[in-house]
Amino acid sequence: MQRKRKESEMNEHSFVMGVKAMKLAKALEPVQLGSMELRNRIMMGSMHVGMEKLEAGVERLAAFYAQRARGGAGLIVTGGAAVLPEGGMGDEYCHVCGDEQIPSWALITKAVHQEGGKIALQLFHAGRYAYKDATGLDPVAPSPLQAPINRWAPRELTADEIEMTIQAFADGAVRAQKAGFDAVEIMGSEGYLINQFLSPVTNHRQDAWGGDFERRSRFGLEVARRVRQAVGEEYPVIFRMSGLDLMPESTSMEETLRFAAMLEEAGMDALNVGIGWHESKVPTIAMMVPRGAYVWVAQQVKQAVTIPVIASNRINDLRQAEEILEEGRCDLVSMARPFLADPQIVSKSAEGRFDEVNTCIACNQACLDHIFDGRVASCLVNPAVGREKEWALVPAGVQKKVAVVGAGPAGLEAARVLAERGHQVVVFEKQQEVGGQLNYARQVPGKEEFNETLRYYRTQLARLGVELRLGVKASADALLAEGFDEAVIATGVIPRRPDISGIDLPHVVSYAQVFEKQAKAGKRVVIVGAGGIACDLSHLLVQDESISPQAAQYLLDYRILDARALQRMQLSGRQVFMLRRGKHVGTGLGKTTRWAVLANLKRHGVEMLTQIAYREITRDGVVIQQGEEERLIPADTVVIAAGATPNDQLFHELSGRLPVHLIGGAKEAGELDAKRAIWEGSAIGRVI
Template sequence: MRLSRVLEPIQIGSMTLRNRIMMGSMHVGFEKQEDGVERLAAFYAERARGEVGLIVTGGAAVRPEGGMGDKYCNVYLDQHITPLMLITDAVHQAGGKIALQLFHSGRYAHKEATGLDPVAPSPLQAPINRWKPRELQADEIEMTIQAFADGAVRAKKAGFDAVEIMGSEGYLINQFLSPVTNKREDEWGGDFQRRARFGIEVAKRVRQAVGSDFPVVFRMSGLDLIPESTTMEETVQFAAMLQEAGMDALNVGIGWHESQVPTIAMMVPRGAYVWVAQQIKQGVSIPVIASNRINDLRQAEAILEDDRCDLVSMARPLLADPLIVRKSSEGRFDEVNTCIACNQACLDHIFDGKIASCLVNPEVGREKEWALAPATKLKKVAVVGAGPAGLEAARVLAERGHQVVVLEKQHQIGGQLNYARQVPGKQEFNETLRYYRTQLSRLRVEIRLGIQATTAMLEEEGFDEVVVATGVIPRRPEIPGIDLPHVVSYAQVFEKQAKVGKRVAIVGAGGIACDLSHLLVQDEPISPQAAQYLMEYRILDAKSMHRMQQSGRKVFMLRRGKHVGTGLGKTTRWAVLANLKRHGVEMMTQIDYREITPQGVVITQGDAEQLIAADTVVIAAGATSNDQLFHELNGRIPVHVIGGAKEAGELDAKRAILEGSAIGRAI
């Protein structure tokens, strides 16, 4: 496929962009490090070299109480201008354009980070913040509006090509607009016009401050996904008011951080919210930007060709592959390291107060020290195991010039990624495997499948070094009856070596058990095309379709501990567990196992004993490291161990790929 529309230049105010792909704003937290601004500069410059049309920074606080603390990017003092110039200089030298996002988090601000009480239109506590905000007074509202304008002027002085006003995702401007969070009865609250006033005044004041020739983008909420919040009719009206206020483009955000609807997780279909941007585009004449779960430029091309928006915002896809635009423009789609929307190293890190990275691209945040350099001494290296750790090690080793041979006992690459990609809603893992197949082929890495590597073989072939990435072995807990014929391991189920009955008890309730439960309750899906046909012709209604897409199994997850889904990320765990509950999966915690019988699993919970009736009992109670080869080789050939073979525990592709990337740079 050849791209055309996505590569067309577009005008935003006085600024011409080389193409219609924008890197959306992300908080990455690099500023917390000693050389944080330099790291940010290197990070953004790498994306500029990848030829993205416009980069938008993470939010820069316009007021101290509305930011994330002194260590993050701020724009409320003149002294903030000089550090920001390091970023704009780096991006411009790389041939890119960059906008600063003007940010105030309102009631989402954390007092432990700012040292100040959070503020909001009304003193209503956010469910995701333990600090209750105080209500802004009229003079403080005026001061905050002016702070946005002053921040925009500082951004212009720092060399930014544009600014974006953050009015989405449940932050301060969005809080003023929504009747859920704005209960005021003065000129800043009440009916829609008064609730909209704060955002419109910010837009007008920023426009007045920077002049007519400096581009201003407004990131507005297209869909709050909060009950009783702003209506779509009001949203379209607000968009028209923003155009009238002098905005040059509208970037359409989806959902609040407290929303109970997944918007960016892997389970969300690609492009599921483009229709919202399309609704807004019909009400304005300035460019409209669509976002959320668009991770392929071919998908962006189709959206733009259908005239559903004017630009496409990609945030996490540019974490996963900073060169996604350049590669795609050259037709090298298979070489793109596609974002799989796992959130494990980006959003989960940020919400845990860590520095953001990327599961499939651990170079994020390490651009300065991890730039790939050719090996000083070329070696013949064996990588034993073709799971995520081994694949990444092989890729990096080969990129640096080593001769690499991958030895895998299974008949396909991927290791336990082949389990994950079977789970409904996790098909994006297919993209990661496609990426590695393409890269290893491009780099002429020899892959031998169906080979059980031995010490003798590795010595005989004369490998200079060996990387052991042999993964894990499912753990078998000591429970009476575990050897009965209806007891199987999670690996046997994923590898289709075991027939599973209609009543299933899973011993274990971690991440792998959650994946397994999804697979077992939804293992007979109807294709989307077939579902559309059946419902369009009223062969099946929505209720019947839902029933048809279920396997009919009853699944129980059992755990000695207190919590289900440990190991799942903070931003997705709640959605995964809610989905399982909707499908009737029962989760029983703080239990003890008495025995497994032909009828099921006998447990005790408190003082009560009960039988969990089951045709099949699946053991998903963790794993142990498969490190025998490492110990055999140690002292005979220089050997390294990574991934699950180094440390078992919950299956962790993030750690596996990180360790593979690190060892590939170390040899």
């Protein structure tokens, strides 16, 4: 059993791009951006984190950026700083509209410089993406065309307002200089204002600022020229351009490459290549997007210019960055969310400690989902984001022997933090492997990144000397007999069995039995439930992974199969239904990824029936009532995925006999809520 588990862990770890241990010669090589030399080629890309609206928000931001500078980032780019109030996003985002904001920004630059880092301010204008209920002002745009992700329609900018906006970018750059920033980055991608002027989708003007490509490109070029003129020839200016809009009938690749060359002529020191618009129907940074899927776009831009080009999107491992740079596909690599997951990603990797990196899994659940929901950004795998000062790990005043029961995400994080603080930690897990319900998620096609989280915890627990007892079901008497000082109960959940006639029939199984391969699904599957775990299960059931990626590429290269035929072969042929009493499918999925998950399931033929009543489960399937109609949904297998209840029995048995803490699913049953579980584990680890 031990040998099989070791082999399994090695296979999981091979997911890391298939890259071998390597020296990061190119990634750690200094690089010149205009007059500025960076210590390496790894940039922390811009992210809105929303800390400004919290108490002591500027101090929090300063600590946040300083920690990333200390961790080795070559250059940090701030979240977008609005150059005009109507171009911002309300209290959640920073501004650089007036001189009174300079002292606050100076606190941030000072903190970064004290850690030996360099930082650039991103000059930002949301255009038609700005929310009136946040700014109190009408959004503005090149044309009065409403964005599908904004309930407020913009008004069209006048020629005078366009001139004022261009000057606002220049004035913002001067304020950045005065605040001590080492450079500025002009935000011209992701569907924001400059991008809106360039694209024929959003620019329907017929004056000097719209029409043909030359006039549509004029606004972005004027901003670039005016900023360059305002800050002088020696001050570094980066332009974040859209390399691929992923919008029908938008800017062509030929126009994009022409625009890149024009930006170089306008005096830009580097081009940072962004991908996609926020309203695009193509996922660009979610976990389902393959790593490095858009580097080819930056490579095309690099061939069109002589200044440094920066590649981004789904690059989360410095070994991957090293290969991209060594192949000459770009000059720098931008990582944004990986610096949320692990502020030390550069320093750890530089020392060859790749297994110790807490890898970004691109789940979006605590970063983008929070921001688009008006909350402060954090990180699912690193809840210390935004709490850098108050959550700094300090040694325990009294070292204790602590039992952690359950090795799911909550228990693993609790054990890690407790051990970091000097406690003696023993983890009990009744299964033969760690991970809990993360072991379900990592089986789902497109969610393999969860393997990285499990690799991180295995490495950390081994490094910290945590005793791991697998295949052991802890009991209250045993814990008391062993003399533990305190216990953390992270025993997870028990799948719920709804009261439906026929639920005890032999072809009715729980979602846990399918994920754990205790039950095999037939060709016709009905899932009772349509939440996040039912969506994961559906995705798993419709895919056929018998064809490896290498085999698939071979079949395509030699034209044995075309893309459509190959796609058909990669489907299992199962007919899958998801049923729900309520109105919505996929509740519990993240705001920024739910649409892509559901679209993918529909594309693979999964049928979703909502607002139904269950009549009974029969040997032939599930009888439901939908409106006035009663019908049988045929099924060889019926899977129950209708929620869960907390597995808290051990907690109650220990209460009053031992100081005991309840976290994760054992405290509150949720649908694979790893974000809350890891947060609670991290919090309790700091309390004991």
